[in-house]
Amino acid sequence: MSIAKISLLSGAVILISGCQSWHTRNIEDLPPTAAIPETSEPGKVQVYFFDSLDGGDVIDMTSQPQYPDNPDEVGELTQLDLPKDRGGRYGALVRGYIQPPVSGDYTFYVSGDDETQLHLSSSNSPSGAVEIASVPSYSGQYEFDKFSSQASGPQRLDANSKYYFEVRFKEGGGSDHFTVAWEGPGFTRQIIDGSYLHTYAKTTTVDDSPVSDEGAYSLGYRVGFLDGREGLAFKQEFPPLDQDQDGLYDNWEVVNGLNPNDASDATSDPDGDFLAAADEFLIGTSEGNPDSDNDGIPDGAEFAFEMNPLDATDAALDADNDGYSNLDEYLAGTSPNSAEEVPVVEDVMVAGFTGQYYNGREFDQFFATREDGVIDFDWDRGSPMNGMPSDEFSVRWSGSFTPPHTSGAVRYKFIVRTNDGARLYVNGERVVDDWRDARERENHYYTDLNAGEPVTVVMENYEGSGSAFARLTIEDTTTDQQVDLMNTVQSPDPMSTSTQDTDSDGIPDSWELRYGLSAYVADASLVNNTSGISNLEAYQSGLDPYTLEDVEGGSVIVDPEPVPPPDAKTVTVSWTAPGTRTDGQGLSLSEIKSYKIYYGQSAGNLTSSVPASSDLTEKTIEVSETGTWYFAVSVVDTKNNESDKSDVVSADVK
CATH class of the missing domain: 2.60.120.1560 (Jelly Rolls)
Known part of the structure; x- marks a missing residue:
């Protein structure tokens, strides 16, 4: 099954007016x-x-x-x-x-x-x-x-x-x-x-004096380089032919789509990179490519920021040593040459709970993070994801619950149903503490919540041996109706670069979730490795707090692809990477951060979603039952803009 091509929503565009020195x-x-x-x-x-x-x-x-x-x-x-x-x-x-x-x-x-x-x-x-x-x-x-x-x-x-x-x-x-x-x-x-x-x-x-030796050498070098690259016949005359006398020799204009008989096009900017054609000729960049070195920063922006538009490696550098790369600063609209200008990264949230999975009963060794949405799992005697054991594991789910009633205070009932250990925290207070081996059972917690005031909710579960089961539901006691958690719970996007720090421990929520720490408990001083490196020291050094491996480039795998059992009901969704945004602007693969696949049993109610990394163009999804299932895909760019969903398609699962 294939999903039609999708396009990103247009994001913020940083305009640089001309090439002002x-x-x-x-x-x-x-x-x-x-x-x-x-x-x-x-x-x-x-x-x-x-x-x-x-x-x-x-x-x-x-x-x-x-x-x-x-x-x-x-x-x-x-x-x-x-x-x-x-x-x-x-x-x-x-x-x-x-x-x-x-x-x-x-x-x-x-x-x-x-x-x-x-x-x-x-x-x-x-x-x-x-x-x-x-x-x-x-x-x-x-x-x-x-x-x-x-x-x-x-x-x-x-x-x-x-x-x-x-x-x-x-x-x-x-x-x-x-x-x-x-x-x-x-x-x-x-x-x-x-x-x-x-x-x-x-x-x-x-000053109309003849071209200096240095100027003649520079022009000659550029003429020879272009003619050689394009396989043009060598001509000895110097200066080279420039019929319209606009300072751009004719071969360069032809190769770059300009008119050698129109002097006005020297000040034009056909590729929209904020550099005039005359500037591109002098700098050595391409008039037909707004990003000559394909590093995500337009040529004109690099020139204005005193970077090299012909060197892709400078995008990853941090010219002002403020902790953000030159590319990060360009995307955020801040100056890469001023440590006083730091990107303000908006809080990026996802619907539902984020789950963190560990080997061992006491969160001993972090394994992976994924967006779980609701907490409703029956793993029976299986493993929660490929590569993890079926016994002796633990999970922490984190999210923020906003009561859906519109006025006053309402009493809500939290129902924790698990096999083996269970804990529940509401606004940091442990309200369920049933950390023991036991067969499937329920724990209840009642609390009065004011309309529109969110509370943090953390549920923990460990599996000893045998069957594994975990579920959290919340009921409005005035109506005895279950609350739709996908519409009332949200959690920090573990893949974002947001600076939100709910527990004020110096480590952003998204980073803590991504690398196995608690987003709502100040755990910066704790140590999760044998070398005595604290969580805060690991974050500041770009290291995994458990293994101390370098994670600056995102080496920790989030949402590892599970291997469904042979009898699982699965659908493989495929899509085509978009090449443009909805406003027609080009979109390079380097600007795509991830995809999201939405699915459900109604075309108008795609309540479940799973992420997919930017290097994928298909994903196999395990569904819970037979029947017709509906799917759509969205794209998330490196600025965390999410596109509209693609057209919905369906598949019959038997």
């Missing part, structure tokens, strides 16, 4: 005449900061005696997009030249918080600059339509000319940012980047 320097470190360079330089503009100024209007900056020649700080921008949250009570001035890619009409847009003005001259002279667009108070970042004044009228520009411009910006308090975008012949609105910018200088002459 950001450098600042203190104006006091510069010689007196450095504020205005002698010669204009391409690819960037300078931004002058005036600090400790009250008010949120531009005039609060321009009326100061130090404006514009004596700023407190000078920085450089490689696109007209000031990074957010520099601070408060300051003003900024950007001035330089814009040179359009082709001749025609251009419309300019500004956004900013607080007042932001864009001035443009009809030539390279500052004297002709007039205000053409503005944000009178504040707008959201990249919000260009809050005020009609944010868009200029059409501006006729010549591709052979440079035009002087200024951005005047004033921040009062709170959020701070500004952005200038444009649209023109052949392209829609985009942030103005360094391809069209030149620094303001005493002369607008740009």
Whole structure:
């Protein structure tokens, strides 16, 4: 039986606007005449900061005696997009030249918080600059339509000319940012980047000197590498042919799907990795692959984070030594270069109880963890899972029960039915203590619970010899009805990276469940090995607390595949690994954490589920009785986003 292809729900996407490089320097470190360079330089503009100024209007900056020649700080921008949250009570001035890619009409847009003005001259002279667009108070970042004044009228520009411009910006308090975008012949609105910018200088002459020996070597190397890889004929001419003069030689453009006769595509980003084609050419990444080294981090993000987009090994590194890999930080939206930014991993819960299985009556040697849902097992004289003994084992089930009634307090009856030892803990209090060899029997516990207030529930059972049986039910004594535990009990997902720590012992719940510890009892100081290593020390060192084996890479097997007995009623479910998310974005196999197979005897009530590891595409499931069974599959990605279930399919079990 096969299940149709499924697609993940779209998760959070970390947007990086262009390839912004950001450098600042203190104006006091510069010689007196450095504020205005002698010669204009391409690819960037300078931004002058005036600090400790009250008010949120531009005039609060321009009326100061130090404006514009004596700023407190000078920085450089490689696109007209000031990074957010520099601070408060300051003003900024950007001035330089814009040179359009082709001749025609251009419309300019500004956004900013607080007042932001864009001035443009009809030539390279500052004297002709007039205000053409503005944000009178504040707008959201990249919000260009809050005020009609944010868009200029059409501006006729010549591709052979440079035009002087200024951005005047004033921040009062709170959020701070500004952005200038444009649209023109052949392209829609985009942030103005360094391809069209030149620094303001005493002369607008740009350095057009011949390519240096180092530059020629670099270009020649890249040309030779590409042509050799693609099996193209060797050509001796240098520089290589570049018909549209966009800095990308023709062979590279053809190989990467660009047009060697269209200069504007040098600033395009066909593969959506936040790097323009010109940047990809210089860096050596592929324009047709947003993740050239296939390490889970887009090329543009790696470049922005000062990583190597051609080295897959750096995704697993921890650049800021905060305990999270570079890939973890990218997926969480935090900076891998700042130890102060730590991923906040949301609590990830699964329906029902999580079971931990051990060899020995007293949880002597941890074996495995699995999501059991409800506690309702009759193993008879068999083993609870493949590889475990049929006698002399113990199990701990953990979960959080939320009373389903809607108001007031209701008395609930907990019914523990076992063969051999039984214990029950509610909110950490041992309320059933029947830890002895005995045939099948029941223990009861009554308690009044308030509506909507969850309580932790832990049930323990050991099997000595003979038959093995364990069941927990909860009844509402006002109705004498059993509670649906799959809808009222949840437990931490043992495979998640959540930082939830219910018992405050320094070890996350998910890690404790995954490696055989108690999530609801502070057991960090206990020792489960012969080397004297405490549970907390094992966690901090990435070691299994029982065997002290390295578990950083997830070497402990969760939910080992049981081998059904010969007469078992089984169904093998198979599926196809998805290649895209529901929003059409690509999904690599490395982004799939696991699968979940849901099943039941009604297509609309798939109450049972079992996990499957990401390397599987089929799983054999043992069902309890004959008849028609229904199945669906979901996908869980590395950020713990779970997809919608696939289409439901059925199988007749005889």
